[in-house]
Amino acid sequence: MILKMESMSSLAHSSSTTMRISMSNYNMEIENVIKEIKKYNAKNVGLQFPEGLKTKSTAIADEIKSKTQVNVIISGDPCFGACDIADSKMMDMVDLIVHYGHTSLPLKYKVPIIFVEAHVDIKINEVLEKSLKPLENYSKIAIVTTTQHLQLLDEIKDFLEDNGKEIVLGSSKSTRKGQVLGCNFSSIKDLSAEAYLFLGSGKFHPLGIHLFTKSTVIAVDPYTSEVSDIKDLADEILRIRFARIVKAKEVDIWGILVSSKDGQYRINLAKEIEKILEDEGKKAYLILVDNINPDILLPYLDIEGFVVTACPRIAIDDSLMYKKPLITPQELEIVLDKRNWDDYQLDEILFHDSKLCRN
Amino acid sequence: MILKMESMSSLAHSSSTTMRISMSNYNMEIENVIKEIKKYNAKNVGLQFPEGLKTKSTAIADEIKSKTQVNVIISGDPCFGACDIADSKMMDMVDLIVHYGHTSLPLKYKVPIIFVEAHVDIKINEVLEKSLKPLENYSKIAIVTTTQHLQLLDEIKDFLEDNGKEIVLGSSKSTRKGQVLGCNFSSIKDLSAEAYLFLGSGKFHPLGIHLFTKSTVIAVDPYTSEVSDIKDLADEILRIRFARIVKAKEVDIWGILVSSKDGQYRINLAKEIEKILEDEGKKAYLILVDNINPDILLPYLDIEGFVVTACPRIAIDDSLMYKKPLITPQELEIVLDKRNWDDYQLDEILFHDSKLCRN
Numbered sequence: 146m147i148l149k150m151e152s153m154s155s156l157a158h159s160s161s162t163t164m165r166i167s168m169s170n171y172n173m174e175i176e177n178v179i180k181e182i183k184k185y186n187a188k189n190v191g192l193q194f195p196e197g198l199k200t201k202s203t204a205i206a207d208e209i210k211s212k213t214q215v216n217v218i219i220s221g222d223p224c225f226g227a228c229d230i231a232d233s234k235m236m237d238m239v240d241l242i243v244h245y246g247h248t249s250l251p252l253k254y255k256v257p258i259i260f261v262e263a264h265v266d267i268k269i270n271e272v273l274e275k276s277l278k279p280l281e282n283y284s285k286i287a288i289v290t291t292t293q294h295l296q297l298l299d300e301i302k303d304f305l306e307d308n309g310k311e312i313v314l315g316s317s318k319s320t321r322k323g324q325v326l327g328c329n330f331s332s333i334k335d336l337s338a339e340a341y342l343f344l345g346s347g348k349f350h351p352l353g354i355h356l357f358t359k360s361t362v363i364a365v366d367p368y369t370s371e372v373s374d375i376k377d378l379a380d381e382i383l384r385i386r387f388a389r390i391v392k393a394k395e396v397d398i399w400g401i402l403v404s405s406k407d408g409q410y411r412i413n414l415a416k417e418i419e420k421i422l423e424d425e426g427k428k429a430y431l432i433l434v435d436n437i438n439p440d441i442l443l444p445y446l447d448i449e450g451f452v453v454t455a456c457p458r459i460a461i462d463d464s465l466m467y468k469k470p471l472i473t474p475q476e477l478e479i480v481l482d483k484r485n486w487d488d489y490q491l492d493e494i495l496f497h498d499s500k501l502c503r504n
Numbered sequence: 505m506i507l508k509m510e511s512m513s514s515l516a517h518s519s520s521t522t523m524r525i526s527m528s529n530y531n532m533e534i535e536n537v538i539k540e541i542k543k544y545n546a547k548n549v550g551l552q553f554p555e556g557l558k559t560k561s562t563a564i565a566d567e568i569k570s571k572t573q574v575n576v577i578i579s580g581d582p583c584f585g586a587c588d589i590a591d592s593k594m595m596d597m598v599d600l601i602v603h604y605g606h607t608s609l610p611l612k613y614k615v616p617i618i619f620v621e622a623h624v625d626i627k628i629n630e631v632l633e634k635s636l637k638p639l640e641n642y643s644k645i646a647i648v649t650t651t652q653h654l655q656l657l658d659e660i661k662d663f664l665e666d667n668g669k670e671i672v673l674g675s676s677k678s679t680r681k682g683q684v685l686g687c688n689f690s691s692i693k694d695l696s697a698e699a700y701l702f703l704g705s706g707k708f709h710p711l712g713i714h715l716f717t718k719s720t721v722i723a724v725d726p727y728t729s730e731v732s733d734i735k736d737l738a739d740e741i742l743r744i745r746f747a748r749i750v751k752a753k754e755v756d757i758w759g760i761l762v763s764s765k766d767g768q769y770r771i772n773l774a775k776e777i778e779k780i781l782e783d784e785g786k787k788a789y790l791i792l793v794d795n796i797n798p799d800i801l802l803p804y805l806d807i808e809g810f811v812v813t814a815c816p817r818i819a820i821d822d823s824l825m826y827k828k829p830l831i832t833p834q835e836l837e838i839v840l841d842k843r844n845w846d847d848y849q850l851d852e853i854l855f856h857d858s859k860l861c862r863n
Contacts, residue, residue: 199804200804202789202804203789203806216775217789219790219792221792221793221801222764222793222794223800403577412577412597416575430561430562430565430576431575431576431578432577432578432580433550433578433590433594435581435794441580441582447562
């Protein structure tokens with residue numbers, strides 16, 4: 146569990162408890178949470194969960210209500226990261242927010258937040274065995290994962306070291322050691338690894354690692370037991386991105402999407418892009434949105450394409466949901482011949498660049 | 505056009521211009537808007553539109569950009585009323601918001617707002633002729649409408665007076681004269697009318713008038729030219745509500761939905777409901793949401809029914825979209841045998857009750 150208070154600069158790590166909520170294989174750390182709620186002497190507590198953990202919200206509320214006197218209010222809005230804490234929406238109604246599934250970001254949250262990483266309890270020894278073959282030609286391996294699997298890093302490290310590998314672990318101010326976010330890969334920059342082992346679900350993170358490092362990335366998915374070199378998928382995604390960029394070259398009327406979520410709010414970047422587009426003789430409109438989806442963009446009949454300054458995953462992950470091209474700021478540079486295709490890179494949110502952050 | 509500034513208590517009405525945007529039959533009052541923007545010496549201006557007017561946002565932005573030096577940012581989130589102004593989301597980035605399609609509510613907005621009613625230019629003489637037959641047995645008629653048609657009240661009044669009717673027009677602090685909102689019918693309470701003529705689209709508003717007054721309501725729709733006594737529809741809606749209430753009597757685990765929109769934020773009401781339910785031996789969970797939709801409620805597998813303290817229209821209008829019963833606070837009273845079915849009434853948001861409002 147990581148605690149972070151408003152204007153608190155250092156992160157305090159505390160040990161996790163073994164108590165679990167019901168049938169869950171996620172560690173919801175309910176005993177620690179209750180201890181912290183009592184320590185804060187909180188009267189009103191907000192609970193926030195990513196989509197995959199929202200089913201546990203009523204059980205967590207029950208536990209807290211039965212063991213404390215606090216009022217509990219659950220945040221029901223979609224939540225995809227610590228960029229999207231309910232602090233602004235809940236600041237008038239709670240003294241404390243318990244936020245599950247993400248680690249703290251260097252943002253100034255408006256109420257104290259208890260971050261619970263919700264580590265998943267999953268066996269990985271068999272899937273790790275399968276990773277040795279694709280890693281056989283590499284001796285110096287960086288291991289990388291996401292929030293729910295951070296507690297597995299030691300096991301992965303031990304396993305690979307036992308099999309003769311040298312291990313490197315990156316770190317950054319925005320993440321914990323060995324962790325990458327969907328929008329921030331700073332922990333793996335400038336690592337001297339020959340190859341990367343990513344443990345987790347989905348392909349976006351290993352794809353990002355590959356695009357940032359140009360190195361071999363072996364994606365190890367403990368849920369499907371699939372172990373794969375990400376290169377083929379990366380090539381496929383890049384073909385889609387290339388097609389979008391080609392289509393975007395015909396766009397004369399642009400929408401520039403700005404997120405109202407505190408950790409995705411890049412208004413200055415959006416204004417820079419607006420100016421660049423107007424200098425190029427294009428039309429451009431700034432549009433502020435909370436949750437971007439295809440329906441939200443339907444009313445802008447004359448807008449032919451969108452640049453997304455919100456979560457970098459939207460343009461890439463949801464590409465096929467949109468008829469009009471949605472591209473990242475870096476892709477726009479390619480569209481406008483200000484960047485070479487060979488220098489393609491994913492968009493990142495740099496949380497330490499105060500110009501790019503609301504707080 | 506109505507201007508309202510933070511902590512400004514009186515509303516100033518100004519005359520509308522005749523200038524229209526492009527092919528629109530809504531009066532977007534662009535000349536007035538530009539005059540006001542210059543008067544405020546605004547540097548950054550937010551634009552907000554209800555769903556039906558969002559298609560005009562780029563044309564309005566073009567006009568403002570071409571005639572002033574301001575930066576324009578469009579609010580892209582769904583917007584269904586003046587309960588839902590983008591002031592909280594935009595307060596860091598704009599000096600002024602131009603809000604189309606709704607009238608000011610007695611809330612403390614965080615930035616100055618220019619409210620533009622966006623009157624629709626539509627012929628109503630033929631459809632008014634059709635209303636005489638169903639009104640033939642009534643001599644004292646109240647006329648009621650919604651924001652976009654307020655400028656038609658004089659024409660309706662003249663027409664009915666020319667046909668021998670006596671006209672009454674209600675008013676309240678939350679609305680303009682003769683106006684009802686989807687969530688507030690205070691302007692028509694205690695009117696001594698024998699029957700009501702509602703001009704506008706949709707059936708929700710005339711339904712509300714009928715349920716509040718128990719009187720004959722003739723709905724006059726200038727878009728479809730349909731003129732109808734709302735009684736049959738009201739009976740049908742009430743049958744649906746009755747069925748939901750019966751189903752809700754079996755619910756033991758409740759979600760209480762609270763809106764984070766400033767003008768729909770009724771946390772105290774929600775907490776009262778939570779206490780009442782718990783006193784009745786039920787389980788209850790407060791859930792804070794921005795936009796309520798069926799997907800948002802899916803994760804709460806164990807919750808069997810929801811009480812909506814947000815916009816009163818949601819439970820009624822969208823009833824068929826939800827498998828689990830969604831009911832209003834007044835309907836919950838019937839469920840819990842604290843109110844008689846004969847005393848059924850729609851939910852209202854009382855904007856002057858400070859306990860029910862965020863600001």
